[in-house]
Amino acid sequence: DSIVYKSDGGNLSNLNYFMPYASSFQVNLSIDDKRTPSCTSTTSKDLNVVGSTGIFANISDSIFCNPNATIAIKNYSNIEKSKFKYMIWDFGDGSTQQYNNIPNTVMHSYRYNGNASIVNYSISLRIFDTDGCTSNTSATNKYKLYNPKLSAVASEPMYCSSKTVYVNSTSSVSDLITNGLKWQLEDYTQNLNANETFTAPIHPQAYPSSYDVKLSLTYGNGITCHKDSTFIDLIKFDKPIAHFSILDSSLLDVCPPYILHLKNNSTGYQSLQWTLSDSIYNTSVKDTMLYYVEKPSNYSVKLKLNGYDNCYDSTSLAFVSKGPKATLSSDNYKNCVPVTTTLTLNSQDPIENYLWAFGDGNTVSSPLASQVSHQYANSGTYKPSITIIGTIESGHCFNNLELTNPIIVDEKINLDYQKSYSYCLGDSANGGLTIYTNSKASPSFYWTTDPSSEGSIITDNTSNAIVVKPSQSANYYIHAKSNNTCPDEYGTVVVTTHESPIVNISDNSLTIAAGTIFTPNPTVQSTYPDLKYTWSPTTRVSNPTIQNPQIISDNNITYTLKVQNTFGCSDEDSLQIRTLCSTSKIMIPTGFTPNGDGKNDIFYVKGYGIKLVNHFIVVDRWGKTVFERNNINANDISNGWDGKVGNVSAASGTYVYFANVTCNEGNIIPLKGTIVLIR
Structure with missing residues (x-):
């Protein structure tokens, strides 16, 4: 009675159709033409389909609470036994089973080891006969197996005091019912949904301690399933307890130096911190700490533990090493060279001898010198020290001490400069006079023309030189301002001015026949006698050290005459020669x-x-x-x-x-x- 094909206006000459099972069928074909009303032609034909028909049904349950289950299938297939060849069952888990006879019941066991929270299996049956016919029958998602995975996590890996703990389920489960999580911690229980947090107050009586948490699940659709798991030691409590010991404590009775081995016996911590006197050492775990005891003194050891959940604990120990203990001080730590200082050793212990070293190569040894005076003659930084030796009662232990803060001997300025200069007025080659000073220290320099007036300051900086252009003789005063404890220093520079000579060559450019002997005829004006003449270059010049020498014209050249007086003041002028040659x-x-x-x-x-x-x-x-x-x-x-x-x-x-x-x-x-x- 089923319509398997219908088309408006189409032309179908052949029809392919899959016959689902063996039986007798009648095929009807109706054709309507395009007239209105249409004319209909109908024909029919009987069709006999031979072969087997696979039919099966469950005997056992089709839903299981766990992934390992055995199923039973009743075989109702319609099979002509005389033509039966064999049948193959496919159970949907990758396994198949072939039967060469016709079974009434088929059994199969499922074993799933994956992570899916639910597994569905489909069943298919194929029957083969001697006519070459094959029957295919299948049932999709015929069996459903639950595979819950239970897991839980605490909000903290460790707790250290009484408090409410928090636990969340990280389980993988399908079809969990409402309030399907049942939590139990000792006598405390809660029924919660999947995303809800289990909370429980805990008051530990001892440390360390741990608690088991039990989780039960109720789940299923079409079936009610239960599964539970106990998480051992999921909740942990531990409290840091600081404790250490000195493994070689007998060393405290001998003279230092020596190394103590500090053994960490603490429990319940994540990291620790050793403080050895003023030195801090951070480490996550360190069972043994080495402590170098250098000299007789007071020492302290502190061990601090950082535990879980922001808890901490600490313990400390103070001890005194054997030998004379002392402090070293000075009454003068910084001054201008030379520096005299008094060094004092303060000690309550009996001392047999004192060995002083002042850091400048000088030493003093005396059984009575608990206080000494010393003069530092040179500038610098010095670290005086002393070695003291205890009496026989203290085992003749010795102690080395160095002054905590150095003694600083400041250097004097030691101002050094040229006290007088000559300056040439009108000297065209001189852009000004540079006055220099030198010093060992690095002072700030103040240059003035009147030491009593701040308004006469020329420069106010750290420069050790100035450039001046006086129009007449003048004095320049230097104030070297110290930057340490040494005093300022002062100086005076006398600058005497002198007139420069004036040189003039009337005709500065001359064209002349090659080989001609000529004189340049320069004029020179000078306030002072004893002038020095210098012609350069000296090419073809009869005497380059006189005012008006003879010159033979040879090449195109420029001659310069420099005239200088006894004070070093000079002037110069030039003559350009252009020569013309002939045979x-x-x-x-x-x-x-x-x-x-x-x-x-x-x-x-x-x-x-x-x-x-x-x-x-x-x-x-x-x-x-x-x-x-x-x-x-x-x-x-x-x-x-x-x-x-x-x-x-x-x-x-x-x-x-x-x-x-x-x-x-x-x-x-x-x-x-x-x-x-x-x-």
């Missing part, structure tokens, strides 16, 4: 004698105003080149012809030379002539 000032000899006597041995280009010899060549009477140079300086004997061709001396005779020179002003002059070589 009349180019000197080439007509002969030379290369015989090695040092006279006229080399043939080369000489003259004034020549910038460069571009080309210089010598040929014999047949036109063969015997010597050639390019781009050389004039007046350079090292680039002249020595009368040899290669390493062979040339024959005596007449040779022809050609030269091309560039003058300083840029003119190019060609030269040609003959030279006689005489042996």
Whole structure:
């Protein structure tokens, strides 16, 4: 009676349909055309489907409270026994079972080890016959198995005093009923929902102590399940109790130095802190602490424990090491060099001898010197110390003490400076006079022109130098202000002014023929005699130390005349020379004698105003080149012809030379002539 296909206007020539089980079926086909009212054509056909039909049902429960369960299935399948081949059961947990006969009942055990809180299994059955037909039957989520995982966590890992504790369930469970969590701690119980916190007041009677918590679950849908678990020692109480001992306490009866081993015997803590006199050591766990006892003194040890839940405990011990105990003091810790100080040793114990060391290389030894005076002659920082030796009753123990605060000997300023200067008025090369001072300390400097007036301060800073430009002779006063206990220091610098000479060269630029001898004719005005003249450079200058020397013009050059008086005051002026060369000032000899006597041995280009010899060549009477140079300086004997061709001396005779020179002003002059070589 089921319609398996219907289409408006479609054309279906073939219909594929899965027949769900073996039986006799009638297939009806109705076709309506598009007319209104439509005409209908109906036809039918009987269809006989052969094969087996799988049918099964539960015998046992289908819902279980735990993941390990055994099920029983009743097999009601419609099977033609003569054609039965075999059947395969799939239980949905990855396991299958094949039967070659037809069972009435099928058994299977589920064993689930996963973490899911609920597991569903589907069952399928496949039946095979000799006709090659296969029947498939399945039931989805046929069995449901609960798999609750119980767990709980306390809000604190440890408690240290009576209080209300808090516990939360971290269980994994499905279908938990309302108030399905039942908590029990000793006689105290609570029924709660999944997200509610279990609270219970606890008053421990002893430390350490622990408490078990029991959790019971009620869950299920279609079934009522129960599961419980007891969490051993879930709630813990412990209180820190501080205690330590000295393992080698016998050392307290001998002279230090020695090392004590402090044994930590404490319980119930997370971390601890040792305080050894003034030194603090933090550590999480340290069973043994080493304490270095250096000298006779009063010592203390404190052990503080940090426990759980913000609890703490502490204990301490004070002891005195054997030997003379003392303190060291001074009546003068800081002063200007030299410093005399009185050092005093304070002790209530009998002392046999005193050995003083003052930190400057000096020492004193005396059985009576419990107090000494000492003078420090040099600046610096000193740490005086003393070694005291106890009497025989104290085992001759000794004690080394050092002054806690050092003795500081301040350095004096020791102002050092040049007491007089000369300053030249009108000296164009001097931008001012720099006055310097030196000192060992680092004072602040105050420079004045009147020591009685603050208004005359030139500078007020830490500079040790000033630049002055006095218009007349003057005194400058130095106030070196100390930055320590030493006194300020003062000084006076006398600056005497002098007139500078005045130099003038009337014509500062001169164009002249090369080789010309001329005098610059400078004028000099000076208040003082005994002037010093200096011309620079000294090229072609007859005497560079006189006022008006003769100068031969050769190259483009600038001469400077500096005139200085006996006070070091000076002035200067300059003269710029521009030379013009000509053949009349180019000197080439007509002969030379290369015989090695040092006279006229080399043939080369000489003259004034020549910038460069571009080309210089010598040929014999047949036109063969015997010597050639390019781009050389004039007046350079090292680039002249020595009368040899290669390493062979040339024959005596007449040779022809050609030269091309560039003058300083840029003119190019060609030269040609003959030279006689005489042996």
